[in-house]
Amino acid sequence: MNMALTASLLADATPIGKLGTDLRLQGISKYYGDAAAVRQLDLDVRAGEFVTLLGSSGSGKTTTLMMLAGFISPSEGKILVGGKDVTRLPPSKRNLGVVFQNYALFPHLTVAQNLAFPLEMRGVSKVEIKRRVADGLAQVQLADKAERFPRELSGGQQQRIALARALIFKPQALLMDEPLGALDKNLREHMQLEIRRLHRNSGATVVFVTHDQEEALTMSDRVAVMQDGGIAQIASPNEIYDRPANKWVAQFIGQSNTLHGTIARSVGKGKFIVDLEGGATIQASGPDTLKANDRICGILRPEKIALRGLAGLDNDVVNSLTGKVREVQYLGHMVKLAVEQANGIRMQVVAQLQKFADADVWSEGSSLTLVWDPESVWLVPDSERSS
Numbered sequence: 001m002n003m004a005l006t007a008s009l010l011a012d013a014t015p016i017g018k019l020g021t022d023l024r025l026q027g028i029s030k031y032y033g034d035a036a037a038v039r040q041l042d043l044d045v046r047a048g049e050f051v052t053l054l055g056s057s058g059s060g061k062t063t064t065l066m067m068l069a070g071f072i073s074p075s076e077g078k079i080l081v082g083g084k085d086v087t088r089l090p091p092s093k094r095n096l097g098v099v100f101q102n103y104a105l106f107p108h109l110t111v112a113q114n115l116a117f118p119l120e121m122r123g124v125s126k127v128e129i130k131r132r133v134a135d136g137l138a139q140v141q142l143a144d145k146a147e148r149f150p151r152e153l154s155g156g157q158q159q160r161i162a163l164a165r166a167l168i169f170k171p172q173a174l175l176m177d178e179p180l181g182a183l184d185k186n187l188r189e190h191m192q193l194e195i196r197r198l199h200r201n202s203g204a205t206v207v208f209v210t211h212d213q214e215e216a217l218t219m220s221d222r223v224a225v226m227q228d229g230g231i232a233q234i235a236s237p238n239e240i241y242d243r244p245a246n247k248w249v250a251q252f253i254g255q256s257n258t259l260h261g262t263i264a265r266s267v268g269k270g271k272f273i274v275d276l277e278g279g280a281t282i283q284a285s286g287p288d289t290l291k292a293n294d295r296i297c298g299i300l301r302p303e304k305i306a307l308r309g310l311a312g313l314d315n316d317v318v319n320s321l322t323g324k325v326r327e328v329q330y331l332g333h334m335v336k337l338a339v340e341q342a343n344g345i346r347m348q349v350v351a352q353l354q355k356f357a358d359a360d361v362w363s364e365g366s367s368l369t370l371v372w373d374p375e376s377v378w379l380v381p382d383s384e385r386s387s
């Protein structure tokens with residue numbers, strides 16, 4: 001991205017401190033030859049919302065963000081900012097702050113001058129600029145680097161300055177493409193909190209790109225999980241995690257046990273009896289669209305399973321499976337187990353240690369019972385097996 005473009009974008013005439021605006025992508029596609037980088041994508045971001053595009057490499061995150069910013073023009077579809085059609089407008093006319101990985105600092109300006117630039121363009125007073133630049137530098141923990149040139153900073157430090165520069169004029173929406181990618185874990189977590197705080201205080205709309213699930217789940221109001229140039233699911237972090245739309249999303253986000261089986265019958269709203277392959281019958285929850293005889297996958301997160309010794313199962317336990325411990329991974333505050341049933345099916349379990357006084361329960365080779373609530377298994381259609 002060239003310097004002239006950077007300059008024109010930062011110099012845009014948006015008043016400072018305006019509240020967030022809504023962003024909308026309608027039927028957006030981007031083709032390179034025959035290949036679609038993004039296909040028929042719809043996305044509505046509400047004013048002041050923090051939405052994260054999460055997906056693996058090549059899923060179309062950067063292309064989507066670049067189309068929103070105006071650096072790439074879509075092959076088809078419409079882009080609206082605050083209800084206004086900006087599809088044909090250049091980046092500098094879209095009133096958006098951007099932090100892209102290759103979105104360079106001005107090499108001939110010091111760090112302080114880089115930060116001052118967008119403020120000078122907006123006619124902010126010298127005294128106010130000085131104050132804001134000092135605040136901005138403190139925010140990214142680089143107060144001592146004000147007089148350095150970008151080439152005298154590490155990659156991560158340059159990234160933090162770029163972030164401070166995008167935030168300094170309080171844009172009504174901020175687009176960020178992996179802005180924390182080059183930072184080490186501690187600084188990354190600090191900056192995550194910082195960005196969230198800035199988001200809360202400014203009311204700005206944020207579209208954030210990451211391939212880090214934890215980052216997406218902790219930071220966002222909603223997460224859009226991207227797959228092959230489209231959105232596989234967009235929902236709140238806990239909905240994405242607890243009620244994934246399909247098997248692909250379930251396996252992409254976090255760890256899960258995938259139980260294969262067939263729905264025997266529905267027993268109330270979103271509740272089902274399921275016959276698992278291997279013979280067991282369980283109760284589970286899922287979308288109302290499922291019906292008897294559907295092939296399904298039950299998604300069961302390892303940390304939602306509780307362990308019991310073979311004796312002493314409570315009467316009210318609905319779902320249980322018995323097996324032998326095959327692997328033990330001790331993690332200090334918790335333990336990860338692989339438990340194999342007689343039919344060979346393995347389950348991953350993550351258990352909090354303080355709940356188990358009896359260490360024998362989770363030693364290799366011991367037999368134990370896994371129990372979980374019907375609400376803890378989420379059913380999705382078994383896309384690979386249904387006929």
Ligand SMILES: Nc1ncnc2c1ncn2[C@@H]1O[C@H](COP(=O)(O)OP(=O)(O)OP(=O)(O)O)[C@@H](O)[C@H]1O
Nearest residue numbers: 032036037055056057058059060061062063064211
């Ligand atoms: N200029 C281009 N010409 C041809 N293909 C492109 C071009 N830019 C991107 N693509 C292709 O479009 C797809 C989406 O790319 P994009 O950069 O949006 O992915 P991404 O989700 O940001 O990935 P990453 O996590 O690696 O940054 C990829 O398959 C990529 O190879």
Ligand SMILES: [Mg+2]
Nearest residue numbers: 061062063177
């Ligand atoms: Mg990318």
